[in-house]
Amino acid sequence: MRYFIDHDHGDSIRGWIVPDNPLAISRVMVSVGGQRVAEIPASVTDEAFKRNGWHATGQCTFVVTPAEVPGLPDIARLELYDADTNVLVYRRMPPDGLVRLRTMLINTGIEPETALQAALFPHFQHCYFGIHKLPDEILTCVLAGPAAPSAFLSGAVTIPRYENFMTPDLMITAILVQDPYTEMATRMLWLKARAGDALDPTRGWRLGPLAEAASFSGDYDFTDVKSLKRYFRMLPEPAYRLLYNPLTRQLGTRMPEDRLHPGNSIAAIEILARVGIVGHKTRYHAFASTLFDQLGIHAPVPVPPPVPAETQALAERLRTVKAVEEMLVFDVAMSDAVKDSIDKSWS
Missing domain, CATH: 3.40.50 (Rossmann fold)
Structure with missing residues (x-):
């Protein structure tokens, strides 16, 4: 698995996770106060992942918005984990x-x-x-x-x-x-x-x-x-x-x-x-x-x-x-x- 966080603008957190399985669609778990509140699959396709041979479809980029996590801009502390490996990929503090x-x-x-x-x-x-x-x-x-x-x-x-x-x-x-x-x-x-x-x-x-x-x-x-x-x-x-x-x-x-x-x-x-x-x-x-x-x-x-x-x-x-x-x-x-x-x- 590879990952990267592009930005956290308060009302939007964007990043990518390339899973070990090149055919799988990665999922990120959102945790607030120790409770997991949302599971968000990758929704954006990036052809660069295909060209580099990292993923079969390139569908690896996720975007967390208030639609998935209500009140996102006002949450001071949250964590994002890869759903498959449980590895922490980002923490907002x-x-x-x-x-x-x-x-x-x-x-x-x-x-x-x-x-x-x-x-x-x-x-x-x-x-x-x-x-x-x-x-x-x-x-x-x-x-x-x-x-x-x-x-x-x-x-x-x-x-x-x-x-x-x-x-x-x-x-x-x-x-x-x-x-x-x-x-x-x-x-x-x-x-x-x-x-x-x-x-x-x-x-x-x-x-x-x-x-x-x-x-x-x-x-x-x-x-x-x-x-x-x-x-x-x-x-x-x-x-x-x-x-x-x-x-x-x-x-x-x-x-x-x-x-x-x-x-x-x-x-x-x-x-x-x-x-x-x-x-x-x-x-x-x-x-x-x-x-x-x-x-x-x-x-x-x-x-x-x-x-x-x-x-x-x-x-x-x-x-x-x-x-x-x-x-x-x-x-x-x-x-x-x-x-x-x-x-x-x-x-």
Whole structure:
């Protein structure tokens, strides 16, 4: 799916959605106050979509007017969603107090940065969380959306693949680096918590290739060092890929299946140097304060949720396992470099 918003003149909102099915007619859902009030099909044909090979008929453009949504000019807040994918394509909000910048928070953990997302959400017209889960065409539309100058995006995107959308002239970029051992512990416990789902045919499909890793993790005792050593000796490929230098993989490769080698660590450091704001989870206040200052937001810095005691304990055990040290050597080097840089520059 591709989409674009041409205008919002108050009494008229016009845009286009090209569905994945070239024979289908796209439909936009209008939501007001959390309630869906109208479903509007594309009604305008544009031959350009046919010429470009995007659609069989070119009937992709929709127009929202008071005829479909009574009182449209007076509605201060509304949202438009693609009816087939439920992807937000446009949000109307009062302009007062909005940050007029496109901002990307690059998540490096398996768990999203919910505290920052919640704190920044009210300050932007458009917000997209977990964008790495979107199909490539939709993600490209979200990243390249010049018609949405007030936009906050976050997700664990593979940066080399999309870095051309993240240049300083297009958006502010920010990345929060995790402690590698804490992040590995978080990922292992994330897998273990889904072991039951992996064994259930009605739910296991949602984990995709990680179903095998989750099922495998459920058989090991993470509180026992001997069990941990066996765990890393017997890791199946999907688990190894999830746990092996994940930050280096995210910064230094273009595709999830790419092999990771020492050269990727050099590329990862170079890409990290091009990110606008670089922070570390253990220096959270410095990162959040810098981000808020860059965005011109005058609000209290959010407090991140504490690391669960189980995760902290597992992270400490992992520091004693030789195999883990070898699996995180690139990420540890980057993590230490980021912390050293912050400590030297932040006071």
